[in-house]
Amino acid sequence: MAASNVNAMAGSMQEEFATMIFKYSASPKDNDLGKLAHEFAALHNMNLKPLKLLNHAIQQSQPTSEFVEHLTHAGWLAARSVLTCRQDIMFEVLDSVLTEAECRALINRMSPALKSVSGALSRLHPLGEQRASKTEYCLSVMENKRFADVIWQRLMDSEAFASIYKYTQREGCGMPLGLAPRLRLLRYEGSDRFDAHYDRIVPDEATGSESLITVLIYLNDGGGVDFSGGETLYINPENMAESVGVVPRRGRVVLFEHCLYHSGSPLQHIDDSANQRKYVMRTDILFRIQAKNHDKY
Known part of the structure; x- marks a missing residue:
C-alpha cells in the first residue's frame, strides 16, 4: 500500500478514536468506553492494549504513565519544547501536544455553538484599568474536566514541567491544581483580531482556585x-x-x-483567501487562591 494511503488511513483511525474519547468524556454515564474500545479494535484489527490503557486512564481522570509512554512511541503524543524565553518569566512553546485528529475533533464538536464576541474587556497596558479593546472573534465554550486532565498530564510529562515548577518557586503560589475544565474555542476570520492586553486572574470561590498561567492550543496551521x-x-x-x-x-x-502583554495579529488575506479561519483553544492553569492577588481580579 502506498505511504500516502497508509498515512491517510492512520489519520482517519486517529480521528475516529479521538471522537470516541470526546463522546465518553462528555457523557461517561451514557457510554461504555471499554465496550467501544473492543468494537473499535475488532473493526480495525488492532492490538487492544493501548485502548485498554486508555479506558483505565479516562476512568481515573488522567492517563497512566504506561499509556502516555505508548502514545509517545506510537507517535500520537510527542510534546516537545520548541521555544523558551527569559529565565525570569513563565513562557513555553510545545509542539505535538494534541494530535491532528484531536484538533479536528475539537473544531467539529465545538464549532456549532460559536457566537460572535466584540469589544471584550481586557486589562490593558500601561494603566491597567478595565476598558473595551478592539476585539472581535467567535467563541464556543465546553466544560470537559476529563479531557482537560488528559491535556494536563501531557503537559506534566513534557519539558514545560520545569518551567511551571520554577514559576511556582518564584511566585510562592504552591503547586498547580491542574487545567481549568472550561475549554474555550476561539475562531478568527475576516478582520477579526485581539488587541494587545494582559490576561486577568480569574478566581473561582466555589473551588478555591484562581488562574495564573494561560494555555493556548492552536488547532490549525x-x-x-x-x-x-x-x-x-x-x-x-x-x-x-x-x-x-x-x-x-x-x-x-x-x-x-x-502578566505577559500580548496580542493576536489579524489574518492576512491574499488574493481569494478571504475564507481563511484560525482556530485556537484557550484554558488556564489553576492554583489555590492567594489573598495577595485580590486586587488583580
Missing part, C-alpha cells in the same frame, strides 16, 4: 497553510526588540503567565 498572519505576539513595551511572535501550528501549545 498558520504560516500560509490554513491561513496567513494570525501570529500571537508577546510584547515587551520597554524593549520591542525582545518581543516574540509565535506562528500557530496544529497541536502546538503556548504556556505563559498572565
